[in-house]
Amino acid sequence: MTDPVLATKGLTKSFGAVRACHDVSLDLRPGEIHAVIGPNGAGKSTLIAQICGGLKPDAGRVSFAGRDVTHLPTRARARLGLARTFQISALAMEDTVLQNATLGALGAKGARAGLPGLLGDALAPGDLRDTAMAALERVGLAEHAATVTSALSHGQRRQLEVAVALTLRPRAFIMDEPMAGMGTEGSQRMTAFLDGLRDEAPILLVEHDMDAVFALADRLSVLVYGRIIATGSVDEIRANADVRKAYLGEDA
Amino acid sequence: MNRERMVNAALLTLLLGVPLWAWATDEPFTITLATRVAILALAGVGLNIALGLGGLVSLGHAAFFGIGGYAMGILASHAQSYTPLMESPFLLEGTKSMPVIWLVALLASALAALVIGALSLRTSGVYFIMITLAFGQMLYFFSISWPAYGGEDGLSIYMRNGFPGLNTLDPIQFFAICFACLAAALWFNARLVRSPFGLALNAARQSPERVETVGLGTFRLRFVAFVISGAITGLAGALFADLNRFVSPNMFSWQMSGEIMVFVILGGVGRLYGPVAGAALFITLEHVLGGISPFWHVWLGFLLLLVVLFARGGIVGLLAGRRVAHD
Ligand SMILES: Nc1ncnc2c1ncn2[C@@H]1O[C@H](COP(=O)(O)OP(=O)(O)OP(=O)(O)O)[C@@H](O)[C@H]1O
Ligand SMILES: [Mg+2]
Numbered sequence: 001m002t003d004p005v006l007a008t009k010g011l012t013k014s015f016g017a018v019r020a021c022h023d024v025s026l027d028l029r030p031g032e033i034h035a036v037i038g039p040n041g042a043g044k045s046t047l048i049a050q051i052c053g054g055l056k057p058d059a060g061r062v063s064f065a066g067r068d069v070t071h072l073p074t075r076a077r078a079r080l081g082l083a084r085t086f087q088i089s090a091l092a093m094e095d096t097v098l099q100n101a102t103l104g105a106l107g108a109k110g111a112r113a114g115l116p117g118l119l120g121d122a123l124a125p126g127d128l129r130d131t132a133m134a135a136l137e138r139v140g141l142a143e144h145a146a147t148v149t150s151a152l153s154h155g156q157r158r159q160l161e162v163a164v165a166l167t168l169r170p171r172a173f174i175m176d177e178p179m180a181g182m183g184t185e186g187s188q189r190m191t192a193f194l195d196g197l198r199d200e201a202p203i204l205l206v207e208h209d210m211d212a213v214f215a216l217a218d219r220l221s222v223l224v225y226g227r228i229i230a231t232g233s234v235d236e237i238r239a240n241a242d243v244r245k246a247y248l249g250e251d252a
Numbered sequence: 253m254n255r256e257r258m259v260n261a262a263l264l265t266l267l268l269g270v271p272l273w274a275w276a277t278d279e280p281f282t283i284t285l286a287t288r289v290a291i292l293a294l295a296g297v298g299l300n301i302a303l304g305l306g307g308l309v310s311l312g313h314a315a316f317f318g319i320g321g322y323a324m325g326i327l328a329s330h331a332q333s334y335t336p337l338m339e340s341p342f343l344l345e346g347t348k349s350m351p352v353i354w355l356v357a358l359l360a361s362a363l364a365a366l367v368i369g370a371l372s373l374r375t376s377g378v379y380f381i382m383i384t385l386a387f388g389q390m391l392y393f394f395s396i397s398w399p400a401y402g403g404e405d406g407l408s409i410y411m412r413n414g415f416p417g418l419n420t421l422d423p424i425q426f427f428a429i430c431f432a433c434l435a436a437a438l439w440f441n442a443r444l445v446r447s448p449f450g451l452a453l454n455a456a457r458q459s460p461e462r463v464e465t466v467g468l469g470t471f472r473l474r475f476v477a478f479v480i481s482g483a484i485t486g487l488a489g490a491l492f493a494d495l496n497r498f499v500s501p502n503m504f505s506w507q508m509s510g511e512i513m514v515f516v517i518l519g520g521v522g523r524l525y526g527p528v529a530g531a532a533l534f535i536t537l538e539h540v541l542g543g544i545s546p547f548w549h550v551w552l553g554f555l556l557l558l559v560v561l562f563a564r565g566g567i568v569g570l571l572a573g574r575r576v577a578h579d
Binding site for chain 2: 053079083090091102107118119168
């Protein structure tokens with residue numbers, strides 16, 4: 001079996017009395033979509049923040065691309081090829097869609113250059129613009145390139161989050177509810193898109209949309225009260241009694 | 253041409269037209285007022301890079317303004333008294349040449365911004381405001397207690413410094429020099445906003461998490477912006493001292509920092525010509541209202557309140573509407 005691209009070992013994080021993440025170990029293998037599901041407040045976003053560097057775990061380790069990255073800051077993990085999309089859009093809202101995508105392209109390039117150039121035009125025709133436009137085209141936002149980001153719908157902001165991640169040409173995608181607020185049609189299009197994306201880089205996918213999850217996931221982990229109660233294939237998870245009781249049962 | 257560009261062009265025409273008209277009608281005092289506007293606007297352009305583009309609320313920019321002022325004062329005072337700054341390990345003499353003084357002012361204030369930025373940019377919010385304020389006050393008290401360069405009384409320079417090919421004693425020629433410096437700074441600022449660096453810095457102000465997530469360091473971006481900002485305000489300080497032929501600890505005072513911030517807020521935070529509009533209005537009010545009542549600052553305060561409450565984009569925002577992202 002090939003080595004996982006990303007792995008966590010015993011991640012634990014508390015906020016006061018709330019144990020948001022408890023001894024979480026999971027991995028992400030090349031070519032797969034590994035979905036993490038769980039009820040609201042289960043600790044999914046907290047887990048992602050620890051993987052990407054926004055939150056420091058109380059205990060446990062994160063390894064990525066063959067390195068222990070537990071103590072690396074967010075930007076260093078990004079430079080190693082970790083691309084994240086946020087549940088609550090973290091975009092430059094006053095800037096245009098193209099400017100946001102260009103920022104991603106700049107970051108990908110900055111891995112070598114250090115500081116972005118002080119002179120020159122960020123949006124002039126060239127590498128940066130090509131990378132940014134290509135990513136926008138892929139998610140279907142190209143015609144909105146000149147729109148100010150705050151004018152986008154919630155679904156479109158999700159698409160832009162994904163486009164920025166694409167500009168990084170990462171080794172792994174970490175996506176926090178990329179389909180929230182998209183509507184059925186948008187969800188289906190995003191599902192089809194992510195389906196193809198797994199060949200470029202594996203995806204750790206947090207998602208509430210069960211149709212999408214069951215259609216996409218190679219493996220599923222179920223998080224409840226900060227703990228992983230089961231990991232397995234879609235069929236295994238569907239058949240799992242604990243999961244039915246703790247989570248899926250709510251819907252059934 | 254969009255509306256903001258038209259407003260900008262109008263401001264520039266006004267700033268150039270008023271002193272030219274005053275020159276034609278032989279009103280040197282008005283030329284001097286316009287020169288003040290140009291210099292203070294330059295100081296504001298410096299602050300606006302940190303504040304408007306970087307979101308760094310520095311209440312200590314008087315530090316750079318004062319350092320620029322003292323760079324001029326110290327170099328010129330040694331030149332006028334024919335005493336070198338130091339003789340060993342090598343001879344260093346004063347100078348009356350503006351370009352040399354500017355270079356020293358730029359470097360010295362950039363160096364100060366390097367130190368102040370490295371320490372203060374580790375904090376944010378109200379702590380950042382307080383630390384920058386504290387650095388300004390440190391320099392203020394240092395300048396008061398340093399007898400070598402006039403202490404509390406400051407330093408007087410008998411003759412304005414020279415610029416090759418120009419007669420700087422002629423008010424309109426000195427105005428032209430200051431105006432050219434302002435125009436250069438505005439040009440640089442406009443390029444900076446469009447540059448990859450400007451894009452990243454601007455995004456770091458709106459969503460630092462986003463910038464880190466694409467692999468760029470927000471600290472480094474802000475640090476570079478702060479140094480550039482300090483250097484430009486330092487250059488303004490050198491010109492201001494030359495205008496008055498005088499430097500004193502007042503240039504370091506927190507009121508000075510406040511005034512520079514007022515120019516930016518009045519004119520429009522983050523708007524390229526905001527500091528020009530703000531400084532012009534400030535000086536006009538000071539001149540008109542100051543002649544009527546010694547309490548004109550009360551009216552200024554009232555105006556500032558109105559801007560903060562109802563016109564966040566300042567004068568430029570009021571005239572030109574919302575900021576348009578460049579495409
Ligand atoms: N910064 C914080 N400070 C305090 N408590 C927090 C913080 N962030 C998260 N929590 C708590 O930790 C728990 C897990 O939150 P988290 O956002 O990770 O859940 P989630 O699984 O992503 O939920 P959702 O499906 O609603 O996005 C919740 O009880 C939440 O209230
Ligand atoms: Mg969440």
